Structure formats: structure tokens, C-alpha cells
Amino acid sequence: xxxxxxxxxxxxxxxxxxxxxxxxxxxxxxxxxxHPAAKYVEVKVANTMxxxxxxxxxLYKPVLFPVYAPGGEIITRGYPxxxxxxxxxxxxxxxxxxxxxxxxxxxxxxxxxxxxPPDKKANYGAIKNVQLLSLTSGKNAVLxxxxxxxxxxxxxxxxxxxxxxxxxxxxxxxxxxxxTLTAIEPVSFKDAKDGLLGIRVAKELQIPTIExxxxxxxxxxxxxxKALKDSTINGNYxxxxxxxGDSAWATRGTWCxxxxxxxxxxxxxxxxDHPANPGYPTYWHARGYGLFAANPLGQQIFSNGKEQLNxxxxxxxxxxxxYRIVIANGNKRLDNKQLDKLATDFSTK
Numbered sequence: 001x002x003x004x005x006x007x008x009x010x011x012x013x014x015x016x017x018x019x020x021x022x023x024x025x026x027x028x029x030x031x032x033x034x035h036p037a038a039k040y041v042e043v044k045v046a047n048t049m050x051x052x053x054x055x056x057x058x059l060y061k062p063v064l065f066p067v068y069a070p071g072g073e074i075i076t077r078g079y080p081x082x083x084x085x086x087x088x089x090x091x092x093x094x095x096x097x098x099x100x101x102x103x104x105x106x107x108x109x110x111x112x113x114x115x116x117p118p119d120k121k122a123n124y125g126a127i128k129n130v131q132l133l134s135l136t137s138g139k140n141a142v143l144x145x146x147x148x149x150x151x152x153x154x155x156x157x158x159x160x161x162x163x164x165x166x167x168x169x170x171x172x173x174x175x176x177x178x179x180t181l182t183a184i185e186p187v188s189f190k191d192a193k194d195g196l197l198g199i200r201v202a203k204e205l206q207i208p209t210i211e212x213x214x215x216x217x218x219x220x221x222x223x224x225x226k227a228l229k230d231s232t233i234n235g236n237y238x239x240x241x242x243x244x245g246d247s248a249w250a251t252r253g254t255w256c257x258x259x260x261x262x263x264x265x266x267x268x269x270x271x272x273d274h275p276a277n278p279g280y281p282t283y284w285h286a287r288g289y290g291l292f293a294a295n296p297l298g299q300q301i302f303s304n305g306k307e308q309l310n311x312x313x314x315x316x317x318x319x320x321x322x323y324r325i326v327i328a329n330g331n332k333r334l335d336n337k338q339l340d341k342l343a344t345d346f347s348t349k
Contacts, residue, residue, distance in 0.1 A: 025169040030141035032166075034132065041135065041143060045168040048072065051175075053143055053164065054081075054096075055130035060112040062130050062147060064164075065096025067199075069329040070171045073263040077200045077290060080114070087203045090225045094200035094291060097325065099179060100127060100149075101297065102194035102217070104158070105187055107151055110194040111217055121152045123219070127160065141166040149181070156184050158313075174342075175325040176349060183313035191300045191308050193217075193285065197323050198293040201269065203228060204262040205235035207245060207288030215287075225289045235260035237286050240339070248286045250302040254343050256284045258292050259333035267327070268334040272343045274322035278311055294323060322349060 030050065033042040039057070043050040049072075055062040067076045078084040080092045093113040100109035107125035116124055126149075133144040142165050149158035158181045165176040177197070189195075194217065212227045238244050239253035248256060255272045271294050273282045279296025283303075286292050299307040313319060324346040328334050334342075 025172070027139040028168040028170070029139055030137060030166045030168050032135040032137045032141055032143055034135055036132075039130075041132070043141070043143075043166055045070075045173070050166060050168065050173055051096075053145075055145070055147075057128075059095075060093070060124075061098050061100050061109070061127040062145070063096040063098045064175070067097060067327065068173075069262075069267050069327050070168070070173055071263065071265065071329045073265075073267060073329065075202055075205065075262070075267055075269055075327060077202055086228075086230065088226065088228060088289065090223050090289070091200070091291070094198065097175075097197075097199045099162075099177065099197050099321075100125075101189055101196055102192035103190040104149065106190070107157070108217075108219070109149065110198075111219075111221075125149060125151055125157070128154070139167070157187055158183055171330050172326060172328040174327075176346065177321075177323045177325070178349070179321045180318050181313070181321070182318040183315055185315055187313045189297050189311040189313075191310050192298045193295070193301045195285070195293070195295040195297055196321065197271065197295075198285075198291065199269065199271070199325070201235070201258060201290045201292055202262065203230065203290065204232045205258055205260045205267060205269070206233050206290045207235050207237070208233045209288055213289070232262075233260075235288075235290075237284075237288075237292075238336075239284060240281075240336075240343070246288050248284050249288075250283060250285075252281045252283055254281050255339050256286055256292070256294070257334060257339060258286070263329075265329045265331060266333050267329055270324075270326040270328075270334060270339055270342070272324040272326065272339070272346050274324075274349070275347050277321055277323075278319060279309055322346075324349075 031044040041053040051064045051067045102110040109125040112124040129148040131146045136142045147160040148156045162179040167174040237248035240255045241253045243251045257270045259268045282294040282296040285295045299309045
């Protein structure tokens, strides 16, 4: 029998420990507290905030906002809903955590916000008529809702059915999102840059930069993102394929991690793709200025024209999208083995 070396045994032990420790912690009960008159649901862990689900009529899509890491650090930008001093004020449609797309039958759901002038509104869509179907608190809490993807006149293109599953551990919060979109009429998701699952993070988690940049949407509208001279900005991306920093943008991967110091610890935010999703593994629309998005449907720009996906649904057909968002706080970032374990576990959902 071949003798196994001591260093190998230690490595195997470390690997095994890091793989099982992700879920070896005790789950904490998650409370879902409904506020129907104000149209929001509080999500709490042991009376501390996890996030809130907002679906007010003034919003152009339902959002999770604000979002907290274990220990109380806010990981989402405040602007425009609850602005904080010193944070960037670009892209007012970037609000908390959301799910929509830039080109659905020619309508832009992604870029819609209060900043769009009335004479341009016909070019934009919104997610409205949100109905809470059920709220289940506990160690595996579930918020189940339906909504309509509509044009500016309220005409329905898609019916949405979404389950948001909240799980909490001592130093890790997990949101599993399962969304089914059903076409009321033939629907085309034209290949576009801006989609599908988005997070706008707090400024501390941006990648440091001293360069002001301009970004153009598919309608030619330019948004200027100003450089921030702020020593607290220290974020970094890394993907399952080893791409780091700004190089994570326009690459595919099973997961992407954004991490950085905020408060007393290191915040980790991971988005994990699911093998059953269209376009798997997703392209990462992960910008250094704080937009962290997974977009499996917009492939042309990310591949420099080598790929294209104009995803379509016939009347009555459905598409299912599954994503896991992991938010952790500790003295170091979530490591790759932990993320692989989280991704493997999610792949069975």
C-alpha cells in the first residue's frame, strides 16, 4: 500500500473541514414581518435586520433594500432610496438587489427610474402589481410573491412567480431566489448588456479607482461615474475561474465573489449561478464602481461578438432562473472551497 504523506493528510483535513464547515453552523430563525399598508416586508434574524422586501407603487420593480451582513454592516448603496453622505449618485435605477432586463420586446426594464423624462417613458417597462402569496418564517424562511412585467400603459408581457428563501447562520446570510417568468404573449429577450440579477453595493466595497469613466446604454444614454478619492474603498472581485478585479467583467463562471473590509470585518458577497439556468454559466456584469450583476442573456457584448443569445418565449411558455446570494462577515473572505461547496449544494435545489 502506498504511504500517504503527512503534508497531504493535513491538506486533505483542511479541505474536508472547509467543505463541511459552511453548513456545520446552527441555523438561526428568520422572521418575516409584513407591513401591508406600507407595502414592505421586514426580514430579521434574532431581532436584527437582514433586509426588507420593498414593493411600493413608486418603485419600478420590487427590491431587497437595504441589505445587511451578519453583524449589522449595510452592504448595499443607499442612493436613491436612503442616500448616505459621500456615496456615488450615478445610475439611480441601481437599488438594493433586483431582477429585470434591459430589452424585453424592445422595452427597457433595467434602466427605468424617476430620472427618465415623461416623453421617454413609453420605451421603458416596469414590474408592477406585486402580490404577496405567502410568508413563512423559520429556519428556512420563504417569501412567495407574484408580479406583472408591464409596459407604460399597464399591458402585461410576463407573469412573474418568485420565491425568496432566507437562511441565516452565525456569520453568513443566504438568499436563494427562484423566479419563473411566463409569457402572456410571444416575448423576446434581445441580447443586451444590462441584466439580469443586480446588486448595487456600498461604496466601501467598490474597487479603488482614480479614473472617471463613462458608460453608455443601448439607447446611447451616457452615464458618468466619477472617481472617488476615499481610503475606505477596498473591494475586489474573484470568480470561480480565477478572474480578479476588473478582469472579472465579461467572463463566465459558476460563482463570483466581491469582498472587502467594512466595519470591523471582511465582508463577502457571492452570487452563485445554477446549472439549470439559461445561458449557464453566466457572464458576470461586475463593474468596479459597485454594480455586481449576473447576466446570462446578454452574450454579444461580453464575448466581443463571438456569441449571441436572443432568448425567446412563446405564449404560455416559462423560463426559470435560480440564483444564490451569500453574504458573510468574518476575519477573512469566503475561500474558494467554501464557495464551491455552496455552489454544489445549490445545484441540487
